[in-house]
Amino acid sequence: MGFVLVAAYAIVGVLQILVWNPLAAVPGATLGQIRADMARANEHLTGTGVVIWAGIGIALAAVVLLVAALRKTSRVGPVIAAYLVLLVFAAPGHLFVGFGPGMSLADTFMISGADHAPWGLVLYGVSAAALAGLIVVIIRAAHAASVVAE
Numbered sequence: 001m002g003f004v005l006v007a008a009y010a011i012v013g014v015l016q017i018l019v020w021n022p023l024a025a026v027p028g029a030t031l032g033q034i035r036a037d038m039a040r041a042n043e044h045l046t047g048t049g050v051v052i053w054a055g056i057g058i059a060l061a062a063v064v065l066l067v068a069a070l071r072k073t074s075r076v077g078p079v080i081a082a083y084l085v086l087l088v089f090a091a092p093g094h095l096f097v098g099f100g101p102g103m104s105l106a107d108t109f110m111i112s113g114a115d116h117a118p119w120g121l122v123l124y125g126v127s128a129a130a131l132a133g134l135i136v137v138i139i140r141a142a143h144a145a146s147v148v149a150e
Helices: 002-025 031-040 048-071 077-109 119-149
Strands: none
Touching: 002 031, 002 048, 002 077, 002 119, 031 077, 048 077, 077 119
């Protein structure tokens, strides 16, 4: 389930930056028209960094899945924590890779560089919830360790 959540976050992040946000920023225009207008303004909606970000996230989630499967451990806490960490750190990564395309849109169409589609905010909400979940996992692990130590 953790792998699926991280992969979904990455895919939605790519779509948010490269498809949904440009379409929301320039209502009534097609993605092809937006890209053409950007090219004429010498701006680009490049996806290389965005796709690399998503690929790294999916690869790290696959590593967690592979390690968990190979170790055949019954302890799920560390696995859950690893996936939560990936989801927490996905937000600053998304913000970083979305900055360039957002500014290119802003410069081309004289608009704000902020998200115009709602899915970026949803992704940040997922990361915030993952942070809260991670705090709970850490507190439970610390409590369990203190009980064992007594």
